[in-house]
Amino acid sequence: MKMIVAIIKPFKLEEVRDALAGAGVQGMTVSEASGFGRQKGHTEIYRGAEYTTSFVPKLRLEVVTSDGEAAGVVETIQTAARTGAIGDGKIFVLDVSQVVRIRTGDADDDAL
Amino acid sequence: MKLSKMISGGLAAAGLAAFAAMPAWAQDAAAAAPAAPFTPTAEMVNKGDTTWMLVSSALVLMMSVPALALFYGGLVRTKNMLSVLMQVLAIVCVAALVWVGWGYSLAFTSGNPYVGGLSKAFLKGVDATTLAATFSNGVYIPEYAFVVFQMTFACITPALIVGAFAERVKFWPLVLFVVLWLTIVYFPVAHMVWYWAGPDFLNAAPTDMGYLWGKGALDFAGGTVVHINAGIAGLMGCLVLGKRIGYKTEIMPPHSLVMTMIGASLLWVGWFGFNAGSNLEANGIAALAFINTLVATAAAALAWALIEQLVHGKPSLLGAATGAVAGLVAITPASGFAAPGTSILLGAVASVVCFFFVTTVKNKLNYDDSLDVFGVHCIGGIVGAIATGIVADPALGGQGWIDYTAAVAKPGVYDMTGQVITQLKAVGLTLVWSGVVSWILFFVIDKTIGLRPSAEVEREGLDLNEHGERAYNY
Numbered sequence: 263m264k265m266i267v268a269i270i271k272p273f274k275l276e277e278v279r280d281a282l283a284g285a286g287v288q289g290m291t292v293s294e295a296s297g298f299g300r301q302k303g304h305t306e307i308y309r310g311a312e313y314t315t316s317f318v319p320k321l322r323l324e325v326v327t328s329d330g331e332a333a334g335v336v337e338t339i340q341t342a343a344r345t346g347a348i349g350d351g352k353i354f355v356l357d358v359s360q361v362v363r364i365r366t367g368d369a370d371d372d373a374l
Numbered sequence: 375m376k377l378s379k380m381i382s383g384g385l386a387a388a389g390l391a392a393f394a395a396m397p398a399w400a401q402d403a404a405a406a407a408p409a410a411p412f413t414p415t416a417e418m419v420n421k422g423d424t425t426w427m428l429v430s431s432a433l434v435l436m437m438s439v440p441a442l443a444l445f446y447g448g449l450v451r452t453k454n455m456l457s458v459l460m461q462v463l464a465i466v467c468v469a470a471l472v473w474v475g476w477g478y479s480l481a482f483t484s485g486n487p488y489v490g491g492l493s494k495a496f497l498k499g500v501d502a503t504t505l506a507a508t509f510s511n512g513v514y515i516p517e518y519a520f521v522v523f524q525m526t527f528a529c530i531t532p533a534l535i536v537g538a539f540a541e542r543v544k545f546w547p548l549v550l551f552v553v554l555w556l557t558i559v560y561f562p563v564a565h566m567v568w569y570w571a572g573p574d575f576l577n578a579a580p581t582d583m584g585y586l587w588g589k590g591a592l593d594f595a596g597g598t599v600v601h602i603n604a605g606i607a608g609l610m611g612c613l614v615l616g617k618r619i620g621y622k623t624e625i626m627p628p629h630s631l632v633m634t635m636i637g638a639s640l641l642w643v644g645w646f647g648f649n650a651g652s653n654l655e656a657n658g659i660a661a662l663a664f665i666n667t668l669v670a671t672a673a674a675a676l677a678w679a680l681i682e683q684l685v686h687g688k689p690s691l692l693g694a695a696t697g698a699v700a701g702l703v704a705i706t707p708a709s710g711f712a713a714p715g716t717s718i719l720l721g722a723v724a725s726v727v728c729f730f731f732v733t734t735v736k737n738k739l740n741y742d743d744s745l746d747v748f749g750v751h752c753i754g755g756i757v758g759a760i761a762t763g764i765v766a767d768p769a770l771g772g773q774g775w776i777d778y779t780a781a782v783a784k785p786g787v788y789d790m791t792g793q794v795i796t797q798l799k800a801v802g803l804t805l806v807w808s809g810v811v812s813w814i815l816f817f818v819i820d821k822t823i824g825l826r827p828s829a830e831v832e833r834e835g836l837d838l839n840e841h842g843e844r845a846y847n848y
Binding site for chain 2: 307
């Protein structure tokens with residue numbers, strides 16, 4: 263099983279969710295995050311006092327899939343979240359060793 | 375506002391006086407006793423004037439709570455929001471009580487040219503029948519209306535000061551400072567600038583007036599008394615207390631510019647009471663002060679936004695709101711003297727000068743005036759006070775000055791250069807008096823009971839440590 267972690271631009275969430283639902287993904291977790299990569303922060307000016315914010319607001323998506331579906335999910339996210347501009351984000355794929363559904367106790371692929 | 379000789383005396387005295395003043399009787403009386411002293415009567419009070427003064431008083435109170443509290447509160451960090459609201463609220467309450475106790479008497483009774491006496495301490499002799507003079511011969515308002523109108527000015531002026539050292543001051547020592555500052559600085563300055571015997575009395579008592587009033591200094595609604603006075607006191611406070619921990623090394627953006635916008639807008643509305651109310655009568659000059667207050671502010675807010683567009687490439691809301699306040703401050707002393715056209719120019723010029731102080735001078739001199747009380751109120755007040763000498767010139771559509779020493783007040787001959795010099799003297803005296811006394815008061819309180827909280831308290835925030843609560847629980 264794979265966990266796919268994607269850092270995306272916040273306004274791309276709906277498009278990514280629709281694309282993933284269309285590809286048969288059953289669920290995901292979304293959290294607010296901030297950070298920086300090549301896209302540096304921005305400058306705010308209050309009565310002449312300049313503050314450079316080095317962290318940019320992003321959303322962090324987590325999707326867990328079976329090994330076979332992972333590549334398709336990554337491609338779907340990459341296509342839906344892309345604008346072509348700097349700051350589109352990144353996708354990380356991690357191995358997952360165990361999954362348990364809390365309600366039923368189903369394990370691993372059955373729990374996905 | 376400026377003004378006034380209060381006439382004490384209850385109904386009995388007023389009744390006797392009414393006899394003497396009635397024209398039909400006066401013909402007989404005049405022959406026998408031509409030097410009968412003038413006594414105002416209840417017929418000289420106009421219900422329209424009284425209504426306007428009561429409404430204005432409520433508007434000026436709104437300027438401090440909630441307007442100033444929100445304007446300042448939005449500019450500090452979340453952890454200090456309640457401390458600022460509480461400081462403003464408490465100062466308003468304390469000042470109102472002190473005003474009743476001895477403030478009104480020290481400011482608006484005859485004493486020496488620098489401070490009044492204690493004859494009306496705890497409002498002794500003031501009742502629902504006593505009257506206060508206006509700027510017209512034979513026109514009076516109830517003394518209570520005048521007392522409460524002026525009270526609201528004494529409430530907001532010390533509240534303005536707290537912005538200069540927001541986020542780093544202990545609550546009770548600040549309250550102590552306010553009581554002392556009002557007594558030693560505000561009441562004498564108000565007396566010097568605004569006290570005079572009144573139009574019906576100056577002829578008989580040509581020396582019964584405050585020092586700066588006597589010099590002919592023009593301050594319609596409080597450029598010197600309120601804004602320069604508070605602004606320089608704020609600067610002294612921030613110098614004595616020192617910079618906030620993390621100043622210029624940590625990010626300290628305003629926590630809610632929405633609150634600041636609400637506050638600035640309510641200030642603007644309340645300021646109509648402040649400026650147009652200072653006319654003490656609901657007449658054409660009140661309307662003039664009203665329109666000047668509107669257009670000068672509009673010009674100032676736009677001017678600040680335009681400078682920001684040129685300098686930073688973007689017009690900010692905080693900039694426009696700050697410009698609006700700078701314009702309000704600057705038009706205050708000139709509001710009843712200028713014409714709308716010159717008011718627009720004055721507002722725009724004040725905005726440019728304040729922008730320069732807030733963004734450049736403060737950084738160069740490296741003092742931490744947290745919310746720019748000096749840069750906006752003192753500097754805006756100085757620009758306004760000096761410019762009043764220019765825009766009041768009848769040659770520029772101004773109202774000139776009125777010679778009240780004549781039996782019936784008449785316009786005096788206007789000398790612009792002389793008037794500007796007089797304005798400069800009033801500005802200088804206020805700066806020196808308020809600056810020196812404020813510095814001493816801050817210094818002594820800081821060295822004895824302490825003005826500044828510990829570094830730990832300052833880091834964690836004043837709300838939790840000084841007041842035991844937090845502004846937002848979510």
